Amino acid sequence: MNNIEEIIQALVEFRDERDWAQFHNPKDLALALNIEAGELLEAFLWKSSEQANIDKVKEELADVFAFAFLLAEKYDFNIKQIMLEKIEKNALKYPVAKSKGVAKKYTDL
Helix, strand or coil, X not given: CCHHHHHHHHXXXXXHHCCCHHHCCHHHHXXXXXXXXXXXXXXXXXXXXXXXXXXXXXXXXXXXXXXXXXXXXXXXXXXXXXXXXXXXXXXXXXXXXXXXXXXXXXXXX
């Protein structure tokens, strides 16, 4: 078992012990993911990156990962596979020759 599978298994056990699977439909998992991402942003609000509370960042990032992993589990996605596929797509949209050191969207390169 790899690390991601171990994390997902722990999340599913946690969820199932509380009978929360009934609430974890894809829509609500996506909403929860977005809400937790907002809470992650809140850790940086009105601060420089260096001023953010690192413990709060870790906690909120873990929540983001948790709901992302549970959503992937709901659809039986292979996280490694979908991440590598996305990196490959992004490599085509952002070729090094055009995008290196440039913070522009691919449509503006």
